[in-house]
Amino acid sequence: MMNFDTPIDRRGTGSLKWDRRVDLDPYWVADMDFTSPPEVISAIRERVDHGVFGYAVPHPSLVETLQGYLQDRISYSATEEQIVHLGGLVPALSLAARAFGKPGDAVLTCTPIYPPFLGIHDDASMELQTVDHAKVDGHWTFDWEALEAKVTPQTKIFVLSNPQNPMGRVFTKEEILQLATFCEKHELILLSDEIHCDLILDEKKTPHFSALNLPEPLRDTTITLLAPSKTYNIAGLGYAFAVIPNDSIRRRFTAARGHTLPEINCIAYHAAEAAYKHGEPWRQDLLAYLRTNCDLLTSTIREKIPGATIPEIEATYLAWIDCKDLPIENPIQVIEKAGLFLSDGAYFGHGRCVRMNFGTQTERLKSALETLVNSLR
Numbered sequence: 446m447m448n449f450d451t452p453i454d455r456r457g458t459g460s461l462k463w464d465r466r467v468d469l470d471p472y473w474v475a476d477m478d479f480t481s482p483p484e485v486i487s488a489i490r491e492r493v494d495h496g497v498f499g500y501a502v503p504h505p506s507l508v509e510t511l512q513g514y515l516q517d518r519i520s521y522s523a524t525e526e527q528i529v530h531l532g533g534l535v536p537a538l539s540l541a542a543r544a545f546g547k548p549g550d551a552v553l554t555c556t557p558i559y560p561p562f563l564g565i566h567d568d569a570s571m572e573l574q575t576v577d578h579a580k581v582d583g584h585w586t587f588d589w590e591a592l593e594a595k596v597t598p599q600t601k602i603f604v605l606s607n608p609q610n611p612m613g614r615v616f617t618k619e620e621i622l623q624l625a626t627f628c629e630k631h632e633l634i635l636l637s638d639e640i641h642c643d644l645i646l647d648e649k650k651t652p653h654f655s656a657l658n659l660p661e662p663l664r665d666t667t668i669t670l671l672a673p674s675k676t677y678n679i680a681g682l683g684y685a686f687a688v689i690p691n692d693s694i695r696r697r698f699t700a701a702r703g704h705t706l707p708e709i710n711c712i713a714y715h716a717a718e719a720a721y722k723h724g725e726p727w728r729q730d731l732l733a734y735l736r737t738n739c740d741l742l743t744s745t746i747r748e749k750i751p752g753a754t755i756p757e758i759e760a761t762y763l764a765w766i767d768c769k770d771l772p773i774e775n776p777i778q779v780i781e782k783a784g785l786f787l788s789d790g791a792y793f794g795h796g797r798c799v800r801m802n803f804g805t806q807t808e809r810l811k812s813a814l815e816t817l818v819n820s821l822r
């Protein structure tokens with residue numbers, strides 16, 4: 446069993462999470478306070494020891510590893526051509542907007558949502574259309590009626606986060622089928638960001654249904670985006686990949702790249718390979734640890750902050766805390782005053798909500814929760 450309890454001093458390492466606001470205790474941006482799997486660190490070390498860092502290509506054993514991963518985890522047989530390597534997932538979202546939209550067209554998504562989803566339309570001079578997620582039987586799902594009312598002939602892309610950041614939902618097969626049918630009806634590209642799919646806390650209860658699992662012809666107009674970065678805590682290395690089954694869509698996507706994206710670095714390729722190849726036992730230990738943190742956080746908020754609501758977290762190490770029913774005008778301000786750095790829900794399209802990252806040592810989380818409870822109560 447990996448030991449995730451050991452505190453790691455990240456201050457002064459050039460960490461976005463820890464060094465942006467040194468006056469605050471950070472629980473915001475989505476990276477974890479854990480070292481990566483030892484096999485990933487060894488692979489990086491081995492590549493560094495080679496000493497030459499020229500331009501890189503995805504080496505054959507990486508491609509085989511990705512194909513094996515897609516087969517084992519998603520039951521999808523990808524050809525080498527269908528896999529498009531990328532230096533990050535957010536640039537891929539932006540690239541898709543530029544590939545499939547022109548000025549005046551629109552990107553559609555549901556809120557609250559990971560903030561870049563609300564900005565990629567700008568890169569292509571497109572419009573943004575948003576629809577709030579709806580709560581049905583205590584579960585956050587899609588508001589189909591509102592989506593039908595919002596979509597226009599100008600809408601070209603639906604951007605999906607599955608599992609959903611920030612609410613931690615793992616959408617069901619039925620929901621993804623209905624969404625893909627909606628996209629087919631309105632001739633939208635379904636851009637499916639599945640970066641959190643290996644962070645499902647109980648896969649027996651909430652299995653991942655990827656856009657790649659859609660039947661033809663629904664799958665044919667999808668772009669699925671994946672990465673080892675969130676799960677294995679290597680986001681700073683910059684690597685993600687798209688799986689695009691349809692040839693012409695893939696060509697259009699890669700053509701839009703132009704000269705806008707940097708080469709992917711050789712270390713990121715080797716780290717990605719090692720993560721997928723050797724990381725599974727570590728990932729299982731991580732999920733067990735995250736489940737404990739998730740239970741602690743959920744029960745603390747529910748028991749000790751009456752009025753705050755928190756959804757059932759099915760995936761991710763992120764908790765979405767809705768403070769709209771608390772008698773507090775600006776919760777993030779109150780929380781910062783207490784010394785904690787959380788994510789402001791306003792950036793996700795919902796003010797008076799906050800997102801808390803629980804991918805950290807349980808003892809640290811306990812102390813932060815105590816501070817949070819005292820500040821909001």
Ligand SMILES: Cc1ncc(COP(=O)(O)O)c(C=O)c1O
Nearest residue numbers: 475533534535559606610640685
């Ligand atoms: C849904 C989602 N997509 C993409 C990213 C970031 O991807 P990248 O760092 O590869 O750009 C994140 C990071 O938190 C995320 O939550």
